[in-house]
Amino acid sequence: MASTLPDNPSLERLRSDARALQRGIMANNRQAIEAVHRHHPRPDLALQHFRLHDAQLTIARRYGFSGWPALVQFMAIADELAVDPGGIDAATLDVADQFCSFASLRYDHTDAPPRWQAAATLLESNPAVPQHHVWAAASAADPVALDHHLKDRPGLVTTPGGPFGWVPLLYLCYSRVPLPNKETNALAAATVLLDAGADPNAGYLWRGLSTPFTALTGVFGEGEQGPGRQPRHRFATPLARLLLERGAHPVDQQTLYNRMFRADDSHLELLFDHGLADAGPSPWERRLGEAMESRDQMWQRQIDWAADHGFAERLALLARHGIDVSGAELVQPPFPDDPNMRDADGATPLHHAAWSGDLDLIRRLLDAGADPGLVDFRYGTTPLGWAQHAYQTGAIDYLGSWQTHTL
Structure with a gap:
């Protein structure tokens, strides 16, 4: 099975959901009854005397778990290891943590080259940042600074810290700061961490x-x-x-x-x-x-x-x-019969090709008569705007050049 829990799940919220389901069954609520039939392994028997443990079992199975104990066990692990990188307010951080925050790939809507460039600019203004702590040294892939931190305190290699509560190796692996480091720097930094017990x-x-x-x-x-x-x-x-x-x-x-x-x-x-x-x-x-x-x-x-x-x-x-x-x-x-056909949000095939950076498809669509000036209904943006939002540099250059040449 696989968990289908929502983002940032809470055991207290799940317990509340179970109690609400029990109340719904007592009130003969149709949606609650349907939920039990869909997820409880013995719904007809359970509905005769629907107890809290039946509600908890229904909730657990709804989210892909075999039972409530398995769900509770996972939530205990999640409490220890869950991190929401986007929930960190960088403005409240000290300079080293701020550097780590800006440098890291977070897997949310803030991921973009300007933020990583901000990390590089911060480091340029504060070159001693990797000396502040081991997590900043890892974000900067600085093997000398890492070696310095770990010689003094070797246990730091497995210590969660920095703005996201990660161990140092994760800051190195998720860093996207555009530094002039060579491949040898990154590999040396990773090797320092691994040799130290990461x-x-x-x-x-x-x-x-x-x-x-x-x-x-x-x-x-x-x-x-x-x-x-x-x-x-x-x-x-x-x-x-x-x-x-x-x-x-x-x-x-x-x-x-x-x-x-x-x-x-x-x-x-x-x-x-x-x-x-x-x-x-x-x-x-x-x-x-x-x-x-x-x-x-x-x-x-x-x-x-x-x-x-x-x-x-x-x-x-x-x-x-x-x-x-x-x-x-x-x-x-299939290649569309109408290159300007719109989907439910008003986006054309050229919008989607621009988003994905598919230069071959972009060329074919334009040659077939796709209009690069059409805007979608949801964002009011042209295909070039979609390419710009996705930082698809090849598509940006090609669409920009096409529009210039066709003016």
Whole structure:
């Protein structure tokens, strides 16, 4: 099974929901009765004498758990490991924590190059920031500063801290600050942490959700907002390889989700090289148990997305590594008969191509008569505006050049 709890879940709220469900059954509320029939394993028997434990069982199963004890056990772990990076007010932080906050990929709407540039500007004005604490040194990928902090206090390598309560390795892996560091700096900084005892499987529960955001997740990057706003680490491949060689588990569900939206398969190839296909349970799977999706669910998500979006090479890659894709029906997204057709929000195919940065599709749509001046109904923005919001630099340049040449 897999948890379907909402962001930032609260055990007290869940208890309140159970009590409300019990009151609803006592009041013969239709929606409450339907919920019991949908989620309770013995609804007819339970409804005869509906007790609080029946309500708790219904709530637990509604959110993907086998029962209330399993839900409570997960919530105890979530209380320890949940972090909402977007809930931190950077204005209240000291300079070192502020640097870490600006530098880190948060996986919310604030992720964007200007914030990471603000981190670089702050560091330029305050070059001693990496000396302030180990978490700032990790965000800056400064191996000398890290070595200095850990020689004095070696236990810091596994100590949560900084603005998000992360261990240092996570700040290094989620940092996107545009520093002039070379690949050797980043690898040296990661090696200092790993040699000092950093856990290569370190992670946190983003807003309390049950799929961990690990060090690998941070390095591989990307996600629903696209590579412009949620880019890979600048040295993603060598850093990921180092983590895997030092014990990071190759089954990283959040990485697979974040990287499934685009056709590039470099992350899968690296993970398969390190045992993704047949690896045993990860430390996170052992710890979170049924709250995490099963391997079958994980693979089915990958197969479905690849098939629905015409990613034939991904399906072939999965099949080569023993993943059963026999039921997948590859769909090649059709080219629209009307390049200016609108969806329910008034966006055209050119809006969506601009958002995803698909230059080939942008060219084809424009050649077919797509109007780059049309605005969508929801945001009142042109395709160029969508590309700008997504920081799709190639699409921005191409659409800007097209409009200039056609004036």
